[in-house]
Amino acid sequence: MDPLDIARWQFGITTVYHFLMVPMTLGLGPVVAIMQTKWVRTGDVRWLRMTKFWGKIYLINFIMGVATGIVQEFQFGMAWSEYSRFVGDVFGAPLAMEALLAFFFESTFLGLWIFGWSRLPKRIHLATLWIAVAGSIVSAYFIIVANSWMQHPVGVELIDGRPVMTDVWAVLTNNTALAAYSHALCGAAGVAGGLLLGISWYHLWRRRQDGIDTVDARGRVVVGEARELPGRDHADHSVWIRSLRIGAAVAIIGFGGVAITGDIQGKLMFEQQPMKMAAAEAACENGTSFSVLTIGDLGAKDCDELTNLIEIPGLLSFLAHGDFDTQITGVNSLISEYQQKYGTHLPDKAIYGERAGEAIEYVPLMPVTYWGFRIMIGFGGLAAFAAVVALWLTRKGTVPRSKWIMRLAVLGILAPFGANAAGWVFTEMGRQPFVVAPNPDGVDGVFMFTAAAVSPGVSAGELLFSVITLTALYAVLLVVEVSILVRYIRGGVASAMPELAHAGGADDDGDGPDGPDDGAHPRTAKQDDGVLSFAY
Amino acid sequence: MDVLPTLWFVVIAVLWTGYLLLEGFDLGVGMHMLVSARGDKERRLMLNTIGPVWDGNEVWLLTAGGATFAAFPLWYASLFSGLYIPLVIVLVALIFRAVAIEYRGKHHSLRWGRAWDVALGLGSFVAAFGVGAMLAITTTGLPIDANGDRVGGAFTWLSWQAVVGGLAVVGFCLAHAAAFLGLKTEGEMSTRMRRFFRRATVPLLIPIVVWVVAVQLADGNPFSWGLVVVAAAGALVGVLGSRRGSDGIGFLGMAIFLVAGVAAIFTAVYPVVLPSSLDPADSLTVANASSGDYTLGVMTVVAAFGVPLVLASQGWTYWVFRRRLAVHHIPDAHPVVAAVRR
Numbered sequence: 001m002d003p004l005d006i007a008r009w010q011f012g013i014t015t016v017y018h019f020l021m022v023p024m025t026l027g028l029g030p031v032v033a034i035m036q037t038k039w040v041r042t043g044d045v046r047w048l049r050m051t052k053f054w055g056k057i058y059l060i061n062f063i064m065g066v067a068t069g070i071v072q073e074f075q076f077g078m079a080w081s082e083y084s085r086f087v088g089d090v091f092g093a094p095l096a097m098e099a100l101l102a103f104f105f106e107s108t109f110l111g112l113w114i115f116g117w118s119r120l121p122k123r124i125h126l127a128t129l130w131i132a133v134a135g136s137i138v139s140a141y142f143i144i145v146a147n148s149w150m151q152h153p154v155g156v157e158l159i160d161g162r163p164v165m166t167d168v169w170a171v172l173t174n175n176t177a178l179a180a181y182s183h184a185l186c187g188a189a190g191v192a193g194g195l196l197l198g199i200s201w202y203h204l205w206r207r208r209q210d211g212i213d214t215v216d217a218r219g220r221v222v223v224g225e226a227r228e229l230p231g232r233d234h235a236d237h238s239v240w241i242r243s244l245r246i247g248a249a250v251a252i253i254g255f256g257g258v259a260i261t262g263d264i265q266g267k268l269m270f271e272q273q274p275m276k277m278a279a280a281e282a283a284c285e286n287g288t289s290f291s292v293l294t295i296g297d298l299g300a301k302d303c304d305e306l307t308n309l310i311e312i313p314g315l316l317s318f319l320a321h322g323d324f325d326t327q328i329t330g331v332n333s334l335i336s337e338y339q340q341k342y343g344t345h346l347p348d349k350a351i352y353g354e355r356a357g358e359a360i361e362y363v364p365l366m367p368v369t370y371w372g373f374r375i376m377i378g379f380g381g382l383a384a385f386a387a388v389v390a391l392w393l394t395r396k397g398t399v400p401r402s403k404w405i406m407r408l409a410v411l412g413i414l415a416p417f418g419a420n421a422a423g424w425v426f427t428e429m430g431r432q433p434f435v436v437a438p439n440p441d442g443v444d445g446v447f448m449f450t451a452a453a454v455s456p457g458v459s460a461g462e463l464l465f466s467v468i469t470l471t472a473l474y475a476v477l478l479v480v481e482v483s484i485l486v487r488y489i490r491g492g493v494a495s496a497m498p499e500l501a502h503a504g505g506a507d508d509d510g511d512g513p514d515g516p517d518d519g520a521h522p523r524t525a526k527q528d529d530g531v532l533s534f535a536y
Numbered sequence: 537m538d539v540l541p542t543l544w545f546v547v548i549a550v551l552w553t554g555y556l557l558l559e560g561f562d563l564g565v566g567m568h569m570l571v572s573a574r575g576d577k578e579r580r581l582m583l584n585t586i587g588p589v590w591d592g593n594e595v596w597l598l599t600a601g602g603a604t605f606a607a608f609p610l611w612y613a614s615l616f617s618g619l620y621i622p623l624v625i626v627l628v629a630l631i632f633r634a635v636a637i638e639y640r641g642k643h644h645s646l647r648w649g650r651a652w653d654v655a656l657g658l659g660s661f662v663a664a665f666g667v668g669a670m671l672a673i674t675t676t677g678l679p680i681d682a683n684g685d686r687v688g689g690a691f692t693w694l695s696w697q698a699v700v701g702g703l704a705v706v707g708f709c710l711a712h713a714a715a716f717l718g719l720k721t722e723g724e725m726s727t728r729m730r731r732f733f734r735r736a737t738v739p740l741l742i743p744i745v746v747w748v749v750a751v752q753l754a755d756g757n758p759f760s761w762g763l764v765v766v767a768a769a770g771a772l773v774g775v776l777g778s779r780r781g782s783d784g785i786g787f788l789g790m791a792i793f794l795v796a797g798v799a800a801i802f803t804a805v806y807p808v809v810l811p812s813s814l815d816p817a818d819s820l821t822v823a824n825a826s827s828g829d830y831t832l833g834v835m836t837v838v839a840a841f842g843v844p845l846v847l848a849s850q851g852w853t854y855w856v857f858r859r860r861l862a863v864h865h866i867p868d869a870h871p872v873v874a875a876v877r878r
Contacts, residue, residue, distance in 0.1 A: 063638035066591065067631040073601050077616025078623055081685070084616075088609020089827040093835060096606035099599035100842035108592035108849050112856065115588035119856055159828075168834045203875075210877035229875050350683075455617035457685035466624040473628060477635060484642045490874035498870040531859045535867055536583045536641050 004355075004454045006463040007079040010470065012428070014071050016421050017474050021065035023420050026140055026185060027192025028058045029133035031250060033126075040126050046238050049231075049493045049500075054196070054243070056488055056496035059114065064481050066107070071470065079463060082351055083435055083453035090156050090165040091146055094172075098142035106135030118533035140188075141181055148177035151431060152272045153439050153446045163446045179268055180427075183261040187380075187423065189254030190416040194383055196247025197390055199489050201409035203240040204399040213237060213398050221397030230494035230501035237398075239493060244394060248387040251416070255384035258419075262377075263319070270320040270328070273437050275338065276430035278331045279364045280373040281316060282306055285330040290315035291370075298367040303331050331363055338362040342438065342447070351452045360449070364432045372426030379419035386412050540833060541826035544607035545809070547839060549802040551603055552671065555596035556705070557794050558850075562590040564713020566633060566660025567706075569653055572714075572732060576646070578725060579653055580866050583637065585720040588857045590637065592850055594630070597667075606835055610684055610825035611809045618678045618686035619670055619693055626666035633659030644871035664709045665702035669693075672701020675751050675801055677811030682818050697750070704744035708794065711737040715774065715790045719783040722860040730778060733786060737775050741793075748797050755804040763800035767793045 032055045039047035073095060076084050084092075109132040116125050155170030156163035165171065207213040212224040212232055221241075226232040270277045282294045284303040292310040314324035329337075338360075345359055346352045390409065393400060399409075431437050438447035487495070494500040565586050573579040586593075605612040616623060632655040640652035676697040679688050686692060714733035718726055752764055774789015805811075809825055812818035826832065 059638070060642070063634055066594075067634040070598060070630055071627050073598055073605075074616060074623060074627060077601075077605065077612045078620050079617070081613035081617035084605065084609055084613035085684070088605060088612065089831050092602065092604075092606030092609055092612070092827070093831055096599070096602035096835060097838050097842075099595060099602040100838055100846070103598060104592065104595045104842070104846045105849065107595050108589075108846075108853055111588040111591055112853055115857060164828045165831045165834070168830075206876065212877075226877060229877060230873070232875055455613075455620070455685070456683065457680075457687065458617050458620050459690060462620045462690050465621065469624060469628060473631065477631070480635070480639065484639060487643070487872055487874075490876070491872040492875040494875060495872040498867075501870070501873075531861060532584060532865045532867070534587075535865075536580060536587050536637065 001460050001464065003458065003460045003463050004451060006460060006467055007454045007458075008450070010079060010463065010467040011075065012425070013467065013471055013474070014068065014075065015428075016424060017478075018065065018068040018072055019420060019424055020417055020478075021061055021068065022140070023184070023188035023191040023417070024061045024195065025058070025065050025136055026188035027190070027250070027254070028054060028061070028195065029136055031192055031196065031246065032058050033129045033133045036126050036129055040122050046235050046242065049235065049239050049497065050243055052496040053239070053493045057195070057199075057485065059110075060481065060484055060488065062110070064477065067477075068474070079455055079458060079466075080435075080453050081455035081457070083448065086162055086448055086453070087149075087436060090153075090163055090171060091149060093165065093168070094142040094146040094149075098139050098146075102135045102139035102142060104135075106132050106139060109135065115532070115534050137185070140184060141177075144181040144184060145172055145174065145177045148174050148180050150436050151180075151427070152176035152268075153436055153442055156443060156446055158443050158445045161445070163443070176265075176268060176272060179261060179265040183258060183265050183423075186254050186257030186261055187416070187420050189250050190258060190380065190383060191254075191420060193247045193249070193251025193254050193387060194413050194416045196243050197251060197387060198247075198410045198413035200240040200244035200247060201390065201394075201399055201406060202489070203492060204237070204244065204394070205401070205403075205406040207232065207237060207240070208398060208401050215396070215398065219396045223397075231492050231497070236493060241394065241397060244399075245391065248391045251387040252384055254416075255380050255387075258380055266319055267321070272440065273431065274329055275331070275334045275362060276364065276369065276427070277320070278329065278334055279366050279369040279430060280426065281328075282308075282366055282370045283316065283328060283330045284332050286327045286333055287330065288315075288317040288325060288328060289313045290319065294370065298370055303363070303366075335362050346449060346451055349452075351456070352449075353451075353456065355451045358451075360433055362433060364430045369426055369430045372422045372429065375422035376419050376426060379415040379422065383412060383415040383419065386415070538823050538826070540829050540836065541607070541822045542807070543836065544603070544826065544832055545802070545806060545822050548600060548603055548607065549798065551596055551600040552802075553795055553798045555593075555600055555667075556708070556798060557791060558589070558593035558596060560664075560705075560709045560794065561713040561716035562586045562593050563633075563660040563664040564709035564711070565717065566656045567664070567710055568713055568717065568729075570657030572728065576649060577863050577866050579649075580641070581721060581725060581861055581863050582717060583640075583656075584866065585717060585861055587637075589850070589853055591634075592853065594634070603835070603839075607827055607832060608809060608820075608822075608825045609827060611820050614678070614680050614684035614686070614820060614825075615670070615674060615810055618680060619673065621690050622666050622669055622693060622698075626663055626670070629659040629662035629666065631659075632656070633663060641869065642872075644869050660709075661706060664706045668705025669698040669702040671801075672697050672704070672747055674810055675747075675805050677813040677819070679814045680810070680812045680818055680820075681814065684818075684820065687814070697747075700743050700747050700750075704747045707740035707742070708744050711740040712790045712794070715778065715783070715787040718778065719787045720860055721862060723862040723864075725863065726783075726860070730783065730786075734775060734778050737771070737790075741771060744797065748800055751801050751804050755808075756800075757804065760800045760804040763796045763803060767796035767800060770794075770796055 032051055035047050036051040039051055109128045112128040113132055116128060149171060152174060154174050155165055155167035157166050212226045214222045216222055223234055223237045225234055281291055282298060284306060289311040291308050294306055294308050296306040316328050317324050317326045320328055345357055346355055348356045433449055434447055435450040435453045436448040565582050569579045569582050573582055636652040636656035640649050673693055678686055679692050681687050714729045717729040718733055748764060752761060770789050770792025774786050777785025777789055807822040808819050809822060810820040
């Protein structure tokens with residue numbers, strides 16, 4: 001097997017996997033922080049319950065993001081040493097900045113938050129969460145800056161055949177990065193919104209199913225109570241209906257933002273990486289039409305076997321330029337443009353290994369770009385639509401009793417994840433055959449073919465060992481994480497607030513308990529002076 | 537002398553020192569959970585001494601990696617690709633450890649807890665060993681060619697130096713964590729760990745002393761030898777301080793030992809960052825492996841801004857959670873049950 005292909009599969013698998021956890025952390029963090037802020041401001045115990053429950057879900061997921069993130073930072077050097085040598089002067093800096101200016105604060109202050117419930121004054125404890133959340137959001141920025149430099153290299157000069165950074169400000173304010181960053185944050189909001197909506201729907205449905213909540217003649221909710229079930233009191237209902245509405249709102253705002261930022265990003269990409277966008281459209285010839293459905297062999301090399309079944313004239317021009325008649329250059333014209341600029345064959349250099357002298361395939365895998373682009377938009381649109389429907393269906397304070405709608409709501413959690421993953425696969429695979437795509441207005445020679453980027457000293461066997469090990473481990477951990485999430489979700493608020501489970505009923509003192517070992521806990525020895533406000 | 541590359545060599549030395557100093561006791565605590573703890577409550581007690589801080593401590597490793605990439609891309613590329621297999625194993629170990637810390641208490645079952653304890657203990661052991669082997673190889677060299685690529689197959693890194701380095705960090709972590717647990721716990725646990733520290737520290741530190749002295753014999757200079765003396769004095773003060781009943785001095789002694797020991801290694805090997813065992817002309821040095829001055833200048837500003845904030849916030853965390861823990865502080869496990877009427 002070819003080391004290059006294995007290394008690419010490994011990067012793809014580990015990155016898509018890592019990015020299952022990342023948008024959840026990015027999206028859920030601010031939501032939990034706002035919930036806690038509301039609690040600190042109002043003293044309303046329902047906000048505390050929401051903070052505790054969603055905070056628990058946040059943490060169960062957070063650790064997987066941390067654990068899989070280390071792999072990301074290390075594998076540039078491990079599997080892509082030539083890439084690291086070529087780009088290190090400019091690409092390493094945002095990664096180091098991420099660690100120094102963001103990840104340290106994220107991890108340190110999250111530890112303070114988790115263990116600080118009764119050790120810290122309320123407001124300071126709240127501040128620790130905000131700092132941790134800010135850390136994760138800044139962290140995402142630096143990572144996207146690094147990635148965007150691969151999409152659109154700026155701020156460098158070519159010295160001795162390597163890009164050397166000359167303008168860090170240009171790197172940090174790369175328009176590709178700003179567009180991609182806002183796009184990713186909105187996408188993360190979509191993930192968080194879907195999660196809140198789906199899980200809250202389940203609990204409202206559960207309450208109806210268990211006969212706790214009923215509806216009156218006009219369909220309005222009559223909230224009930226089940227003393228024997230931990231946490232299933234009146235306040236519990238508000239926790240879920242509020243969470244559901246927050247979730248729907250966050251999803252709608254998120255996906256609205258995704259559309260706007262995606263449009264900006266798309267327009268940039270038509271200029272910066274025209275081949276990627278042409279391949280996203282399977283647009284072989286120059287034209288103005290957007291393809292709704294194209295059939296034929298998308299993988300065929302000559303691009304001639306494609307038939308556009310349904311297309312909307314003018315729409316592609318509108319997406320790229322904002323008018324209806326600008327001709328968009330198609331794949332076939334772009335191939336010759338690229339060949340003129342960047343050559344027809346890989347140079348005869350050692351760095352290309354066995355691939356030296358091979359013909360360069362400038363068209364990315366079209367089935368991936370074409371369908372990746374559509375899955376991204378499709379899932380995103382679907383989730384936004386579902387959020388609007390959900391708001392309508394729950395306008396009278398609870399959910400319908402239908403089990404099937406509940407299942408759809410829970411299944412809907414997956415759609416934003418799918419949209420995020422498809423978006424990344426599209427933009428990374430669409431950049432091929434380049435690992436660093438050339439900037440049409442940038443410095444000549446600042447680009448790199450993926451074929452040259454892999455570590456020359458690392459054998460296929462080593463790469464196979466790591467890709468199999470990591471994939472197997474990740475698969476097992478996904479099962480573990482999901483099973484723990486399901487357990488805690490089914491437990492409801494009481495799973496994150498043991499005092500609800502053991503104090504035998506509601507806790508409506510308005511002040512709120514501070515952790516598993518506060519005085520109300522009947523089974524523990526007297527927790528002298530709250531040394532531990534939380535314990536593993 | 538190249539000022540900025542030298543400064544960044546120092547920064548990376550500081551980052552590795554910070555990592556070993558802080559994560560050293562995290563990894564050691566993970567191992568002690570398997571060897572020194574009696575019963576579930578004691579294991580949980582140990583885990584909770586590092587609970588609020590371990591994740592922040594691990595960031596020192598990521599920062600060391602990221603800073604190496606930014607400041608010395610050629611060092612980063614050659615070292616990480618050359619040590620492909622051991623780094624995969626270290627990554628797997630770190631993943632197991634992180635997930636185990638968070639998930640071991642998430643299911644109310646003894647078997648579940650035990651399984652994650654093994655993942656945590658072994659993960660800590662393997663990570664410590666792997667990091668030690670990697671650092672030792674950084675000082676003794678890899679067979680790299682003129683391009684910086686390893687030649688000779690996937691296991692050429694496997695040498696007696698790598699094994700000594702691995703044992704060195706494992707031994708240090710066990711001793712360091714014993715000092716830490718003596719300081720951070722009270723009651724029987726504290727007494728036991730104190731006894732472990734007094735008795736086992738000297739033998740546990742033998743591999744790290746072998747490594748430090750071997751590096752000094754090969755590349756030492758008067759300054760680095762001076763640091764070796766400081767390190768030895770630190771260990772001595774630590775053990776004697778502990779014998780005289782001060783856990784604080786015990787821990788401080790270990791900290792001095794580590795800081796001076798790592799400094800002795802880095803000052804001895806300077807300016808070489810990764811020796812080539814094939815041809816000294818192919819060795820990577822501070823001068824030929826670094827980024828340009830502009831990048832290093834930018835990173836210097838970032839570090840000057842970030843590092844004090846990091847130190848302050850981590851220092852504050854240790855202050856907030858300064859209290860000693862005992863078994864009776866550990867609450868009973870909280871079983872999570874579905875809120876469903878049957």
